[in-house]
Amino acid sequence: MSIRLNPYLNFDGNTKEAVLFYEKALGGTLLGMMKFGDMPEDPEHPMTEEMKERIMHAHLQVGDSELMFSDTYPGMPYQPGDAVQIAIHPSDETRAREIFSALEEGGQVLMPLQKTDWSPLYGIVKDKFGVTFQVNVPIETGCV
Known part of the structure; x- marks a missing residue:
C-alpha cells in the first residue's frame, strides 16, 4: 500500500501572495489556483465580493513534493x-x-x-x- 502526504497551508486572505512567493523562493511550479468565486454559488449561502476573491485551493509542485494552500473564510479564527x-x-x-x-x-x-x-x-x-x-x-x- 502506498500513501503520499503533503503540507496544506491556510492563510487569512493572502494565499495568492504566499503561493507566488513560494513559487519564486522555492523554484516551484504552480499547478493550479482556484478562487471561491470560481465555484457555482449556492443561493442559500451567497458569498461577499471579498469571499469570491479569496483562494479556495492552490497547488504548487516543488521538486518531487507538493504544497497546497487555501484562504480561510472572512472572520474565521486564524492564527x-x-x-x-x-x-x-x-x-x-x-x-x-x-x-x-x-x-x-x-x-x-x-x-x-x-x-x-x-x-x-x-x-x-x-x-x-x-x-x-x-x-x-x-x-x-x-x-x-
Missing part, C-alpha cells in the same frame, strides 16, 4: 503558528543558500545556516507569512 514546520532538503549548499535567502526576506532567521553534526548546512527561518522552514542539506549517507 499563524509553529505547529507545523516544513523541512526542505536541497541536494547542494548553493541551492540551500538561495532558498534560505529568499525565505528570510521580510521574515526572521531563527537559526542561521551552519554546519551541524547531521548536515553540512542547516538553518531555520520563519518567513513573512509566519511559516517556519528548516533548510537541511542531507549528508552523503542519504539520511535526511
Whole structure:
C-alpha cells in the first residue's frame, strides 16, 4: 500500500501572495489556483465580493513534493503558528543558500545556516507569512 502526504497551508486572505512567493523562493511550479468565486454559488449561502476573491485551493509542485494552500473564510479564527514546520532538503549548499535567502526576506532567521553534526548546512527561518522552514542539506549517507 502506498500513501503520499503533503503540507496544506491556510492563510487569512493572502494565499495568492504566499503561493507566488513560494513559487519564486522555492523554484516551484504552480499547478493550479482556484478562487471561491470560481465555484457555482449556492443561493442559500451567497458569498461577499471579498469571499469570491479569496483562494479556495492552490497547488504548487516543488521538486518531487507538493504544497497546497487555501484562504480561510472572512472572520474565521486564524492564527499563524509553529505547529507545523516544513523541512526542505536541497541536494547542494548553493541551492540551500538561495532558498534560505529568499525565505528570510521580510521574515526572521531563527537559526542561521551552519554546519551541524547531521548536515553540512542547516538553518531555520520563519518567513513573512509566519511559516517556519528548516533548510537541511542531507549528508552523503542519504539520511535526511
